[in-house]
C-alpha cells in the first residue's frame with residue numbers, strides 16, 4: 389500500500405478533508421499535514437505531521453466507530469461556519485449572490501427522534517447505530533445528540549426486541565420522544581406471528597410505551613403519542629415526518645409565519661402533519677397538500693381539536709406533488725397570496741417551475757438539501773422573484789446535513 393504526504397486545504401460536503409491534490413481524507417481538517425495510506429484512491433491517515441488547531445477532543449466515546457456523528461473532532465465555530473458554507477457554496481453554484489443570515493444551531497441532546505439499529509444475539513442484544521458504510525451495529529452506551537430520555541429508551545427498545553425479534557436479524561427501531569411516551573416504529577424484514585404481537589403488547593404495557601408499530605401495523609396504542617407544534621397538540625402517524633429538534637422547528641416556523649404574516653390565502657406544499665399549516669392558520673386560510681394520508685389525518689385532527697381558537701380553515705389535500713404540483717393557474721384560482729414548500733431531499737423542481745409562472749406574492753422555501761434548494765431558487769429568481777434572505781439551520785448536530793429557509797417576494801410582496 390502506497391503512502392502519501394497530504395496537505396489538507398478544505399472540507400468537503402460530507403466532512404472529509406480535501407488535500408491540495410484533490411484527494412479526500414476522512415478525519416482530516418484544514419491545516420493538517422498527514423501521512424496517509426492510499427488504497428484505490430482512498431486515503432486512511434496513518435499519522436499527523438502537523439495537526440491543525442481546529443481539532444478538538446470528540447465528546448462521545450463512540451466517535452469514529454458509530455456512524456452517527458462525523459464532525460465531533462472539529463472546533464464548534466469552524467463547524468458552524470462549514471455548515472453555513474454548504475449552503476452558500478450551493479447557492480454560488482447557481483450564481484445566487486446573497487449574504488446568509490447567521491446559522492441557527494441546536495444544543496447537544498436535543499434531537500427528539502432516534503433510529504436505532506437493533507440486533508438480538510444469543511448472549512444479549514445490541515442497540516445502537518450503524519458503523520459508517522457498514523451494516524455492523526455499534527452498541528451505544530452514550531449519545532450526545534438525542535434527548536436523555538431517548539437514550540434511556542434504548543434499554544427498553546432492547547428489552548422489547550428480545551421479546552420477539554429473531555436471533556441474528558437486524559431491525560430498525562425509530563423512537564419518537566413524545567410528550568405522552570415513546571412512540572416506537574419498527575421496520576423489519578421478518579413477518580410477525582400472533583405470539584409476537586402478544587409479546588410486544590405485553591411488554592409495551594409493562595414498559596408504558598405509548599405505541600408500537602411494526603412495518604406499518606399498529607400492534608398496540610396505549611396512549612396517543614403527542615407532540616406540540618407551535619402550541620398545537622399533534623399526534624403524528626407512526627414513523628411520520630417530524631422536524632428533528634423542536635427549538636429549530638420553532639425558528640423555522642417563526643421565519644415562515646413572519647414572511648407570510650399578511651397573506652390571507654396560503655398554500656402549504658409538502659405539509660406533513662402540519663408543522664407550518666397549523667400556525668399559519670392563525671394568519672389565513674390554508675390549503676395543505678401532502679402525499680401521506682396519515683400525516684394529513686393528524687393535521688386535520690389537530691386543527692379540529694384546536695378549532696374555535698380563532699383559527700382560519702385548513703383544507704387538506706392528498707396529492708403526489710412531484711407528479712402533480714400546484715399549477716400556476718390553479719394557484720391563481722385559489723387566490724393564493726403566500727406559499728411555503730418543504731420537500732424531501734429531491735426538492736420541488738416542478739413545483740418551483742409552476743410557482744415561477746404564478747402570481748403568488750410571497751414564498752418561503754424550506755429545504756434539507758442545499759443543492760436542490762439552490763436549483764429551485766434559481767427557477768424562482770428567473771421567474772421574477774427576489775430572494776430576500778436565506779437562513780441556514782443546523783438540527784443534525786455533527787452530521788453533514790444542513791437545512792435552510794429561503795424567503796422570496798414578487799414585486800413589493
Ligand SMILES: C[S@@+](CC[C@H](N)C(=O)[O-])C[C@H]1O[C@@H](n2cnc3c(N)ncnc32)[C@H](O)[C@@H]1O
Pocket residue numbers: 629630631658659660661662663664677678679680683707708709710711730731732
Ligand atoms: C421534509 S418533510 C416536510 C413536512 C412538513 N412541512 C414539516 O415540516 O413537518 C417532506 C414531506 O413531503 C412528503 N412527500 C414526499 N414525497 C411526496 C410527494 N411525491 N408528494 C407529496 N408529498 C410528498 C413527505 O411525506 C413529508 O411529509
